[in-house]
Amino acid sequence: MNWLSNNLDLVLELTVQHLRLSILPIVLGFVISIPLGYVAHRYRFSRALVLSVVGILYTVPSLALFVFLPSITGLSLLSEGNVTIALVIYAVAIMARSVAEALDSVDPDIRQAATAMGYSGWRRFWTVEFPLAGPVMLAGLRVVAVSTIALVTVGIIVGVQSLGYLFTNGFQRRIVEEVFSGLVATMAIALLVDLALAAIGRAVMPWIRSEARPGQPRAAAEVTS
Amino acid sequence: MNLVLSALAWIFAPERFVGTSSIPTRLGEHLTYTVVPFAIACAIAIPLGYLIGHTGKGRQFAIALSGAVRALPSFGLILLLVLLIGVLQIRLAVVVALVLLAIPSILAGAYAGLEAIDRRTIDAARAVGMTEWQILTQVEIPLGLSLLVGGMRSGILQIVATATLASYVGLGGLGYDIIQGIALRRYDQTLGGAIVVVVLALALDGLFALLQQLAQRAGAPTGRSRSIPMPPRAVASVAGVGGS
Numbered sequence: 263m264n265w266l267s268n269n270l271d272l273v274l275e276l277t278v279q280h281l282r283l284s285i286l287p288i289v290l291g292f293v294i295s296i297p298l299g300y301v302a303h304r305y306r307f308s309r310a311l312v313l314s315v316v317g318i319l320y321t322v323p324s325l326a327l328f329v330f331l332p333s334i335t336g337l338s339l340l341s342e343g344n345v346t347i348a349l350v351i352y353a354v355a356i357m358a359r360s361v362a363e364a365l366d367s368v369d370p371d372i373r374q375a376a377t378a379m380g381y382s383g384w385r386r387f388w389t390v391e392f393p394l395a396g397p398v399m400l401a402g403l404r405v406v407a408v409s410t411i412a413l414v415t416v417g418i419i420v421g422v423q424s425l426g427y428l429f430t431n432g433f434q435r436r437i438v439e440e441v442f443s444g445l446v447a448t449m450a451i452a453l454l455v456d457l458a459l460a461a462i463g464r465a466v467m468p469w470i471r472s473e474a475r476p477g478q479p480r481a482a483a484e485v486t487s
Numbered sequence: 488m489n490l491v492l493s494a495l496a497w498i499f500a501p502e503r504f505v506g507t508s509s510i511p512t513r514l515g516e517h518l519t520y521t522v523v524p525f526a527i528a529c530a531i532a533i534p535l536g537y538l539i540g541h542t543g544k545g546r547q548f549a550i551a552l553s554g555a556v557r558a559l560p561s562f563g564l565i566l567l568l569v570l571l572i573g574v575l576q577i578r579l580a581v582v583v584a585l586v587l588l589a590i591p592s593i594l595a596g597a598y599a600g601l602e603a604i605d606r607r608t609i610d611a612a613r614a615v616g617m618t619e620w621q622i623l624t625q626v627e628i629p630l631g632l633s634l635l636v637g638g639m640r641s642g643i644l645q646i647v648a649t650a651t652l653a654s655y656v657g658l659g660g661l662g663y664d665i666i667q668g669i670a671l672r673r674y675d676q677t678l679g680g681a682i683v684v685v686v687l688a689l690a691l692d693g694l695f696a697l698l699q700q701l702a703q704r705a706g707a708p709t710g711r712s713r714s715i716p717m718p719p720r721a722v723a724s725v726a727g728v729g730g731s
Contacts (some may be wrong), residue, residue: 323648430584452558
């Protein structure tokens with residue numbers, strides 16, 4: 263543990279930087295996915311369109327996307343903005359499908375009951391459908407958070423600092439402990455953010471427990487995510 | 488858009504098709520580092536997934552495993568394994584890393600495919616006197632094939648993407664041009680390499696999408712259709728009626 267104790271400041275600094283880089287894509291990805299997921303949920307035609315586009319985007323390897331974006335955005339190859347945009351794209355690629363499936367999971371009878379009580383479309387969406395879709399969306403958001411935090415590290419190849427710095431620096435200097443510390447720290451952040459999201463979910467959605475049904479739909483979702 | 492044009496010019500330049508660092512060579516390297524780990528990962532994950540799916544035991548383990556691997560930064564894993572296994576055995580280290588990364592999706596595809604089958608179908612198979620092995624090979628595997636191929640699809644895409652990062656440790660492959668281009672500030676090379684990787688990933692994705700459709704047609708319904716009744720054909724093949 264020599265290397266770690268001598269470089270604790272560096273690890274902490276990179277951890278903060280890593281979190282800073284992760285949070286914006288997670289939040290933006292979620293916000294952008296709500297309308298996209300709704301459109302995918304609402305109409306058969308737009309479902310096929312949205313889901314196949316996000317499916318293709320998800321297929322693009324991360325390093326390729328990082329270096330491809332500058333030609334569209336006009337930013338410098340080494341700019342942090344490219345990594346952020348790439349991570350937003352991956353987040354949307356996972357989350358849009360998740361939002362669509364979450365809205366699908368809302369019982370149609372409840373939707374009709376809300377309409378019958380006089381809810382307008384907009385109000386029905388935000389006060390009935392969206393909260394009821396919450397638990398499934400939360401599951402998707404947790405996947406997004408964990409994979410975003412892991413993907414941030416690839417940014418070091420295009421010079422964007424994060425815990426990924428410990429991978430390349432440790433590799434070049436042949437310090438196993440440094441690479442290992444980077445790996446453990448990244449996974450620790452992912453775990454903490456995941457637990458935090460789960461806790462927030464339980465706090466704002468008290469109905470989450472009755473909603474949790476282990477079984478086939480979840481297993482199928484895991485394969486596709 | 489000029490950048491894209493110069494990247495395309497880089498790809499189609501004559502010197503890109505001869506020599507040890509030509510695009511076909513890099514593509515061959517990349518495919519080798521995709522197919523070998525993929526085959527090993529399948530050989531490990533499919534039997535294990537079928538065991539979990541058939542017995543219903545160890546599902547928690549599989550879910551925990553896939554969660555942990557999702558949080559694992561693949562780039563760091565490669566570099567760590569290269570340092571641990573030895574810089575002289577980079578190939579072995581990279582293959583091990585890629586196998587580890589692909590296992591969870593394939594495993595999930597295998598057990599989810601079996602789990603998604605209507606319980607009544609399996610009970611019917613048992614009731615007509617099929618042995619456990621017959622249930623597995625004649626009922627569960629064909630019905631679960633589509634979800635298995637879906638899991639294999641995410642697994643191979645994971646490998647293709649991560650094999651790009653493996654160029655960082657000096658392994659060649661299509662990531663080589665991306666990383667060298669960054670180091671030399673030759674953006675046409677970087678972007679050209681990226682375009683070829685994307686085309687490869689999309690081609691593999693398309694291939695597996697096709698296989699998934701074939702599997703679905705051969706097997707029967709996809710796993711999601713819990714509430715939809717089984718088509719007569721699937722039930723018939725289980726119950727042994729219909730003379731097939």
